[in-house]
Amino acid sequence: MNIYDLTIHELKEKISAGELTPGEIKKAFADRINDVEDKVKSYITVTYELAEAQLKDYENKKEKMLAGIPIAVKDNMSTDGIKTSCASKMLENYKPPYNATVVEKLNEAGAVILGKTNMDEFAMGSSTENSAFFVTHNPWNLNHAPGGSSGGSAAAVAAGECAAALGSDTGGSIRQPASYCGVVGLKPTYGMVSRYGLVAFASSLDQIGPITKDVEDSAILMNVIAGHDPQDSTSIAGKKEDYTKYLKEDVSGMKIGIPEEYFNLEFDEEVKASVLAAVEKLKEVGAEVETVHMTDASYALAAYYVIAPAEASSNLARYDGVRYGLRSEHASDVNEMFTNTRHEGFGEEVKRRIMIGTYALSSGYYDAYYLKAQKVRTLIKDDFDRIFNDFDLILTPTAPSTAIELESKSDPLEMYHTDIFTVPVNIAGVPAMSVPCGFDSSEMPIGLQLIGPHFGEGKIIQAAYTLEKLLNINEKRAEL
Amino acid sequence: MIDKKDVEYAAGLAHLKLDEEEKEKYTEQIGEILDYVDKLSELDTDDVVPTAYTVPMKNVLRKDEVKKSLPREKSLANAPDEKDGQFRAPKIMSD
Numbered sequence: 001m002n003i004y005d006l007t008i009h010e011l012k013e014k015i016s017a018g019e020l021t022p023g024e025i026k027k028a029f030a031d032r033i034n035d036v037e038d039k040v041k042s043y044i045t046v047t048y049e050l051a052e053a054q055l056k057d058y059e060n061k062k063e064k065m066l067a068g069i070p071i072a073v074k075d076n077m078s079t080d081g082i083k084t085s086c087a088s089k090m091l092e093n094y095k096p097p098y099n100a101t102v103v104e105k106l107n108e109a110g111a112v113i114l115g116k117t118n119m120d121e122f123a124m125g126s127s128t129e130n131s132a133f134f135v136t137h138n139p140w141n142l143n144h145a146p147g148g149s150s151g152g153s154a155a156a157v158a159a160g161e162c163a164a165a166l167g168s169d170t171g172g173s174i175r176q177p178a179s180y181c182g183v184v185g186l187k188p189t190y191g192m193v194s195r196y197g198l199v200a201f202a203s204s205l206d207q208i209g210p211i212t213k214d215v216e217d218s219a220i221l222m223n224v225i226a227g228h229d230p231q232d233s234t235s236i237a238g239k240k241e242d243y244t245k246y247l248k249e250d251v252s253g254m255k256i257g258i259p260e261e262y263f264n265l266e267f268d269e270e271v272k273a274s275v276l277a278a279v280e281k282l283k284e285v286g287a288e289v290e291t292v293h294m295t296d297a298s299y300a301l302a303a304y305y306v307i308a309p310a311e312a313s314s315n316l317a318r319y320d321g322v323r324y325g326l327r328s329e330h331a332s333d334v335n336e337m338f339t340n341t342r343h344e345g346f347g348e349e350v351k352r353r354i355m356i357g358t359y360a361l362s363s364g365y366y367d368a369y370y371l372k373a374q375k376v377r378t379l380i381k382d383d384f385d386r387i388f389n390d391f392d393l394i395l396t397p398t399a400p401s402t403a404i405e406l407e408s409k410s411d412p413l414e415m416y417h418t419d420i421f422t423v424p425v426n427i428a429g430v431p432a433m434s435v436p437c438g439f440d441s442s443e444m445p446i447g448l449q450l451i452g453p454h455f456g457e458g459k460i461i462q463a464a465y466t467l468e469k470l471l472n473i474n475e476k477r478a479e480l
Numbered sequence: 481m482i483d484k485k486d487v488e489y490a491a492g493l494a495h496l497k498l499d500e501e502e503k504e505k506y507t508e509q510i511g512e513i514l515d516y517v518d519k520l521s522e523l524d525t526d527d528v529v530p531t532a533y534t535v536p537m538k539n540v541l542r543k544d545e546v547k548k549s550l551p552r553e554k555s556l557a558n559a560p561d562e563k564d565g566q567f568r569a570p571k572i573m574s575d
Binding site for chain 2 (some may be wrong): 093094095097098188189191197201204230233234238242299300302303305306313317320321322323324325326327331332334335337338339340342343346351352354355356358359362369371372373374375376377378381411412413416427428429430456
């Protein structure tokens, strides 16, 4: 196997065995980026200067969890003095004056940050085609999208352009691209990972999480990034654990619910067959699988398209051309400066969502849209709580299909439907992981989603780890 | 059903400038999205309490102590325009 194909835990073993040095590892990944980046286009910015500085500090960090490990970071996480664009013209030249907490944690853990990855503008999208700069290609088939909005992070991991990456997930933006790119993506419980320094999209839904080549790496990265942060008032105190202790091949007696209403939705038959085959494997080794009944996922999607745009319209009000970011040069007074700046700086999808959110929050419509959606949110959360009274996990497909072709979905509502299985998880604030479960007849990866109760990351990791060992497809890599 | 006037109104509130073509397109697309959202009315929520955050949240307070903050030059480094250590914007009042 090539160095760039190795996982975090494999690289750590090679370093401790003296077979590889962090310098050699960094060079191997940089060479890989050199070789494939013009095809995949995962990165908005490569940060080799930062990587070199972090490598120089290796001797002081060599006992740490990610010492010498090359990591990529989605371009909506603030990096001190390094461009953080959110794939938007609005922030094309923005260099944050501080690090996001997760970036600080990567630093402290000895990680070597290789770059900032492409995404849908302000994380609004499901294909990374909404990047203001360029399109990222799926490493398994370059004519297909990597998914989104963390498409650059998922593609970089799948292409061996980093050992692992961080993404953010508001409605599926870690899990759906992980599924499309054949890698593991975890959205932690809301509040498990600090959002300080994450450029806000929908604050009650946004959560940072790991995108990795296997489940073990996901647990390692969670150990680094999870935990309370006084800088984020929504971060949860006292819930962090050692996630690697759940890396056990054991699902005997684990109760897994299969929501009939999800499987009854219209979606790709090959995806369905692959997910159900994986369910059979889990049964064979002792998992207790039962059909359960839940609220139709389409209600969660409807609530999401009120709540997320409403919060976005408020969060994105800050881009006014005054303190940072773009300022239009075509303005004679302050109001014209505001509108022209926002006209020039925001892309089509971002404007669409700001408009929906502004409308939903406007006088006379607040009760009908926003309040109603917040009430439906209660119903959806209660629905998950009810299932988790009797079950350890819920299992669904991650996405209704394998990776869509580039430029194949021009209708916004049709694109929104690619998140039908992932959105309810954010609405309920629970954790969920996408783990590869097979390939379709075009050799495109398929992912399944394991959903746990609040703070149930451990059981998700345990079931996913067991499944990964049963399926034994985690060493298969995209050929480029 | 949303019409062009609603789109113009929302765009005004959000400080967004739209040309005619965009207005037409957004009217149609946002109309379709809101039609979909209307599904929510199928659910009875009369006695349901709204949820803003799904995990228990409490007010977070800290002592009112002066702590290290960003130096002024660093805070101003991204400003499109600045003068005398302050953000500079086009004038708001007429002469």
